[in-house]
Amino acid sequence: MRKGSIVALLGIGLVAGGVATAVALIPTWLPVDASRQAGRIDFTFWFVIAICIALFAVVAAAMIYSVVTFRAAPDDLEDGPPIHGHTGLEIAWTAIPFVLVTAIAIVCGVVLARNDAEGANPLHINVQAQQFAWTFSYPDAGNATSPVLRLPINRTVVLDMRSLDVIHAFFVPEFRENEDIVPGMVTHLVITPDRLGTYPLICNELCGLGHGLMRTQAIVMSDKAYDTWVAHQKAQPTTASSG
Amino acid sequence: MRKLLLGPGWVRAAWMFVAFGGIGLGIVAGLRYAAGWYPILLEEPVVLISALVAAPIGFLAGLGAFDYWTNYVLGKPTPEHEDHSGHGAKSWKDYFRVNTDHKVIGVQYLVTTVIFFLIGGMLALLVRAELAKPQTNYFGPQTYNSLFSVHASLMIFLFIIPAFAGLANFVVPLMLGAADMAFPRLNALSFWLLPIAGVMMVSSFIVGAFAGGWTGYATLNSTHQPIGAIFFNQGVQWAGASSIMTALNFLVTIITMRAPGMTFWRMPLLVWANFTTSLLVVIATPFIAGSQFFSMFDHVMHTAFFTPVGGGYPLGYQHIFWFYSHPAVYIMMLPGFGIMSEVISVFSRKPIFGYRLMALSLMAIVVLGFSVWAHHMFTSGMSNWLRDPMMITTLLIAIPTGIKIFSWLATMWEGKLHFNTPMLFALGFLSMFVIGGLSGVMLGAVPIDVHVTDTYFVVAHLHYVLFGGSVFTIFAGIYYWFPKMTGRMYDERLGKLHFWLTFVGFNLTFFPMHILGTEGMIRRVENYPSRFESLNMFISIASFGLGCSVLVFLYNMITSWRFGEPAPANPWRAMTLEWQVSSPPPTFNFDEIPQVVGSPYEYGVVGAQHAILAPSKAPELEEVPV
Numbered sequence: 001m002r003k004g005s006i007v008a009l010l011g012i013g014l015v016a017g018g019v020a021t022a023v024a025l026i027p028t029w030l031p032v033d034a035s036r037q038a039g040r041i042d043f044t045f046w047f048v049i050a051i052c053i054a055l056f057a058v059v060a061a062a063m064i065y066s067v068v069t070f071r072a073a074p075d076d077l078e079d080g081p082p083i084h085g086h087t088g089l090e091i092a093w094t095a096i097p098f099v100l101v102t103a104i105a106i107v108c109g110v111v112l113a114r115n116d117a118e119g120a121n122p123l124h125i126n127v128q129a130q131q132f133a134w135t136f137s138y139p140d141a142g143n144a145t146s147p148v149l150r151l152p153i154n155r156t157v158v159l160d161m162r163s164l165d166v167i168h169a170f171f172v173p174e175f176r177e178n179e180d181i182v183p184g185m186v187t188h189l190v191i192t193p194d195r196l197g198t199y200p201l202i203c204n205e206l207c208g209l210g211h212g213l214m215r216t217q218a219i220v221m222s223d224k225a226y227d228t229w230v231a232h233q234k235a236q237p238t239t240a241s242s243g
Numbered sequence: 244m245r246k247l248l249l250g251p252g253w254v255r256a257a258w259m260f261v262a263f264g265g266i267g268l269g270i271v272a273g274l275r276y277a278a279g280w281y282p283i284l285l286e287e288p289v290v291l292i293s294a295l296v297a298a299p300i301g302f303l304a305g306l307g308a309f310d311y312w313t314n315y316v317l318g319k320p321t322p323e324h325e326d327h328s329g330h331g332a333k334s335w336k337d338y339f340r341v342n343t344d345h346k347v348i349g350v351q352y353l354v355t356t357v358i359f360f361l362i363g364g365m366l367a368l369l370v371r372a373e374l375a376k377p378q379t380n381y382f383g384p385q386t387y388n389s390l391f392s393v394h395a396s397l398m399i400f401l402f403i404i405p406a407f408a409g410l411a412n413f414v415v416p417l418m419l420g421a422a423d424m425a426f427p428r429l430n431a432l433s434f435w436l437l438p439i440a441g442v443m444m445v446s447s448f449i450v451g452a453f454a455g456g457w458t459g460y461a462t463l464n465s466t467h468q469p470i471g472a473i474f475f476n477q478g479v480q481w482a483g484a485s486s487i488m489t490a491l492n493f494l495v496t497i498i499t500m501r502a503p504g505m506t507f508w509r510m511p512l513l514v515w516a517n518f519t520t521s522l523l524v525v526i527a528t529p530f531i532a533g534s535q536f537f538s539m540f541d542h543v544m545h546t547a548f549f550t551p552v553g554g555g556y557p558l559g560y561q562h563i564f565w566f567y568s569h570p571a572v573y574i575m576m577l578p579g580f581g582i583m584s585e586v587i588s589v590f591s592r593k594p595i596f597g598y599r600l601m602a603l604s605l606m607a608i609v610v611l612g613f614s615v616w617a618h619h620m621f622t623s624g625m626s627n628w629l630r631d632p633m634m635i636t637t638l639l640i641a642i643p644t645g646i647k648i649f650s651w652l653a654t655m656w657e658g659k660l661h662f663n664t665p666m667l668f669a670l671g672f673l674s675m676f677v678i679g680g681l682s683g684v685m686l687g688a689v690p691i692d693v694h695v696t697d698t699y700f701v702v703a704h705l706h707y708v709l710f711g712g713s714v715f716t717i718f719a720g721i722y723y724w725f726p727k728m729t730g731r732m733y734d735e736r737l738g739k740l741h742f743w744l745t746f747v748g749f750n751l752t753f754f755p756m757h758i759l760g761t762e763g764m765i766r767r768v769e770n771y772p773s774r775f776e777s778l779n780m781f782i783s784i785a786s787f788g789l790g791c792s793v794l795v796f797l798y799n800m801i802t803s804w805r806f807g808e809p810a811p812a813n814p815w816r817a818m819t820l821e822w823q824v825s826s827p828p829p830t831f832n833f834d835e836i837p838q839v840v841g842s843p844y845e846y847g848v849v850g851a852q853h854a855i856l857a858p859s860k861a862p863e864l865e866e867v868p869v
Contacts, residue, residue: 029761044690045761052681059677062652067670072592072659077816079847080593080658090597093649094642101638104688109631111690116627166463167557169622169697173763176694180624182558183462184551187624200772204697204765206456208467209384212768 005069009061016064017057024049034174034195034220037115041176044111051100118190119156125149127161129168129181129203132210144233149201149218151193152226159189171204172218180205193220251307252340263301267293287543290450290470295477299439307341308432329431330423331830341435343427345416346828348434350728352409353721355434356402359441361793363397366390368790375783377773387769388454389471393444395457396475399575400482401441403713407578408433408489410720411517413728415493417821417828418511420502420837420854425495433488440482447474456767458568461549461560465541476539483528483535486574490524493517502820502854504839509853511819511843512601516581519605523570523577523612531567534560561623565616573612575709577605579716580647583669586719587651589817590666591658594844596650604643611640621689622696630689637687644680648673663815664738668719671746675711679704682757697767700760706753718745718796725800726814730827731807737799741792748789755782818853819843 033039072078127149128135137145151157161170161181168181170189174197179189203214221229247254268284271292275283303309314321329343338351370390373382382390416424424430447453451469464472497518501510510518537548538560547553549560588595595601617625617633651673660666682704685691695701718741725733755778764775771779813822820837821828837854845851 027758029758031763038694041690041694044688045685045694048685048688048691052684056677056681059648059652060674062656063670063673066652066655066658067660067662070591070655070658070660072661074661076659078592078659080591082594082845082847083596083653083657084594085597085600086653089653090600090646090650094646097642097645098639101641101684104684105635105638108634108688108690112627112630115690115693166467167460171697171763171765173694176690178622178693178696180622182624184555184557185624200763202765206388206460206767207463209388209454212379212384212770 005065008069009065012064013057013061016060017053020053020056024053031173032195032197033176034172034193034197034199035176036192036194037190038174038176039194040111040115044107047107048104051104055097055100116190118158119192122156122158122190123152124158124160125151127159127170127181128164129161129170129207129214130164131166131208132203132214134201134203134214134216138230138233141230141233144230148216150226150229151191151218151220152223153193153196153220155223156190156192159191161187161189166207167205168203168207168214169205170201172199172201174199175218178204193218196220196222251305251310253306255307256302256305259301259305260298261301263304264293264298266301267297270297287470287473291473291477291539291543295443295474299443299481302439303432303435306435308435310341311428327830330427341431343423343431344830345412345424345427345430346728348430349409349411349413351434352405352412352437353728355438355441356406356409359397359401360406361797362445363394363402364790364793366394366397368786370394371783371786373769374771375780377771377776377779379770382769384769385451385454385469388456388767389448389452391767392453392456392475393447396444396478397441398709399457399571400479401437401444403575403709403717404486404571405437405482406717407517407520407575407713408486410582410717410724411493411513411578412489414724414821415514415517416496416500417727417824417832418514418819418843419497419500420505420820420833420839421496421500422831422833422836424492425500426492429488430492433485433492436481436485436488440478440480440485443474443478443481447471447478450474458564459535459538460564461538461541461555461557462551465538465549465560468542473539473542476535476542479535480532483532486524487528490521490528493521494525497521502837502839504854506839508599508602509839509842511581512584512595512598512605513578513581513819515602515605516577516579516584519609520574520577522609523574526613527567527570527574529567530563531571534563534567537563558620558623558625561620562617562625565619566613569616569619570612572708573608575713577608579672579713579720580605582716582720582723583647583651583672585817585819586665586669586723587654588844588846589815590661590663590669591655592661592816592846593654593658594842594846594848596653596656597646598842598844600646601650604646607643608640611636611643615640618687618692621692634687634689638684641680641684641687648677648680663722664733664735664742665719665723667739667742668715668722671742672712672715672719675707675715675749679707679712682707695760697765698760699756699764699766702766703753703756703760706749706756710753711749715745718742721800723815724821725803726810727821727826727828729804729807730810730825731803732810732814733803733807734799737795741795741799744792744795745789748785748792751785752782752789818845820854823854823856 030042033042124139126137135145136149137143163181163183171178175191177189177191179187181187197220199218201216201218203211268289271288272283311321331344332338332347373380373387450471452471453468453475455464455468459475497514540546541548541550547555549555549557584595614636617629618637621630686704722733722738759775759778764771810826812825835857837856839854840852843853
């Protein structure tokens with residue numbers, strides 16, 4: 001390979017990588033992150049994106065360079081050089097992707113293990129999904145129920161989720177958490193909210209005609225506000241409701 | 244008159260369709276009456292047995308798909324040797340009967356699948372029309388959910404999978420140097436199952452179409468859906484049976500009907516691709532058949548395979564379904580890989596780079612493809628530990644796929660590139676499939692998947708893989724073999740226009756969906772938060788542009804088929820066998836069975852030959868494309 005072509009390849013690769021990086025950085029890709037798990041998931045996201053941009057740049061450079069350089073005139077009936085393969089190259093493009101996907105798998109494995117860790121003394125909340133409504137109940141607050149999910153900030157919460165009819169799914173984009181709720185089973189999610197606010201909580205598994213309306217909110221409250229709410233619920237257990 | 248009514252054909256098909264439907268109705272009514280179950284004509288069993296099982300069998304029998312076998316069973320005279328009475332096409336009418344010629348069947352497949360592609364595409368445009376504005380606009384949830392469910396089912400079961408089967412039907416026997424497929428009558432039958440499946444899925448709109456998504460998850464689809472759900476269950480059976488029969492046919496053809504000298508390591512990669520695809524189909528398709536039968540039994544007979552109340556297991560459906568439907572992704576990719584290898588090698592005028600590794604990576608995808616199904620279920624509630632091995636296999640399958648992409652790039656390197664329409668679509672495929680592959684790696688990484696599951700990120704990914712991937716290769720294949728199939732050249736300028744409209748329209752439509760998905764817009768909902776409005780409006784406008792590009796394709800195909808310039812035998816100067824016979828090929832393909840003497844990709848090798856066609860012409864080396 002000539003020196004000029006290496007420079008040209010590198011140039012195209014850098015431009016392609018630059019364009020891809022701009023696409024990755026300029027639009028807002030992810031909503032705000034409101035849980036500790038979200039931070040780790042975002043890290044994974046950008047880690048994999050970086051690898052993807054590099055691979056995209058390599059492929060784009062080779063392709064654009066070929067299209068520009070090796071274009072034949074329509075009346076050029078000659079064939080190209082009979083190159084049948086190159087063992088070194090073939091080993092390289094088997095081995096390098098192997099290393100990259102291994103790195104991705106390790107990062108993901110670690111993130112998953114950390115995100116699933118419940119820690120000591122998590123707060124358990126029951127989630128009940130049905131066509132087309134959510135009910136959250138709090139064993140710690142005298143089984144008070146609420147149509148919105150209230151969470152204290154910076155405390156690890158384990159959701160124990162049950163469905164009364166078909167499969168639903170719990171999804172709060174700001175928590176980056178998503179898990180199906182399957183009839184006949186109890187599924188779990190671990191969330192440690194770390195940003196005060198009100199976030200949309202949506203059903204993310206087609207569950208029937210009202211699926212699009214099966215939405216509520218997750219409210220992350222300060223410890224104090226949460227404790228006040230719990231105390232309020234305990235005080236009137238019979239009329240326990242949203243409060 | 245007697246011949247018209249009793250002989251095989253559309254008249255007999257019509258009355259036998261009605262008669263068999265009546266017999267089915269009678270069986271249900273009789274059994275229910277005998278058992279004392281009321282009402283006697285309960286809608287679900289009647290529709291299932293009469294309309295979805297018996298009537299289509301009557302249609303096939305009337306058309307003549309079973310004539311040879313029924314004669315044989317009844318002891319009537321059958322020709323001891325095939326008399327080829329059902330072979331070949333002399334007029335357009337021959338395309339509307341049970342024809343045993345693999346070339347006619349290939350064209351039947353392609354025309355049928357393009358029709359369903361148009362229907363499926365129009366459903367997609369209706370989906371985009373609804374999504375242009377955030378609130379519910381034109382369709383309620385039931386109609387909207389049906390639109391995307393039927394769209395997906397048609398595109399997968401009636402377009403991509405059978406379109407590849409159609410291309411391969413035409414090309415594979417020719418490439419092998421064979422006169423036809425191994426089982427021509429089975430081949431004819433497997434084609435005619437297909438329109439039945441398609442009509443079934445489309446006509447479900449009449450009774451309340453299935454609206455649970457093409458994945459048809461239990462328990463929503465098995466217990467909570469209108470009767471259209473069983474149209475889907477049963478439509479999948481017909482399409483699946485067609486798929487299995489064709490795959491068996493390909494396997495036997497490829498193993499037993501190779502011309503002398505055509506060793507496995509001399510087969511064109513398209514043949515390798517269809518060999519591996521057929522392995523996937525034969526092993527995997529029975530699983531979706533099982534899942535749909537169980538789901539339908541839950542619906543019609545109130546069994547509890549997937550209903551927890553009766554002891555069923557809803558996730559069981561998903562495991563069985565994806566045990567087929569992930570390999571199905573490769574059933575929709577590998578034949579396209581084969582087309583790419585042919586097109587890129589021929590239009591680069593170079594041997595395919597790393598031929599053996601290309602074939603081996605197909606085999607690797609087959610093996611690994613069976614070990615990744617649960618990556619569709621990372622958030623399904625299955626055991627958490629199962630996510631890690633499924634993630635690892637999913638990431639590993641990127642390696643053989645990457646090998647193929649790098650090898651195609653290396654094939655182009657230092658070649659003499661000619662940018663005819665098939666090559667443009669091949670390059671479009673390469674760039675789009677890289678993006679789809681990389682978003683696939685992101686989805687394979689569980690923590691990312693947990694966030695974007697069931698959002699528009701997945702919709703974007705699957706369209707980059709199945710449209711930017713599979714559909715682009717189908718277009719490449721149709722343009723590439725159009726001269727061979729029709730004997731006429733397509734219009735190159737219109738072909739290029741079609742490519743650019745599709746390429747630009749495709750990216751404008753589907754790329755922004757990645758952003759919608761990571762921001763948290765979920766799929767399968769007709770209303771959405773208004774902050775996603777501007778991007779959705781943009782996507783909808785782009786999608787209508789993409790829809791218009793298909794008109795250019797149709798116009799080109801129809802006018803070129805009728806009025807195009809007559810095609811030479813080998814317009815692309817290719818070495819594989821199908822280009823060494825006339826365009827279109829003679830009824831039995833080869834006057835004499837060719838003798839294969841070398842690789843099919845020896846471009847640039849002086850004096851190299853893939854095959855010797857007629858012994859007398861062998862020494863004249865100047866006839867060999869150099």
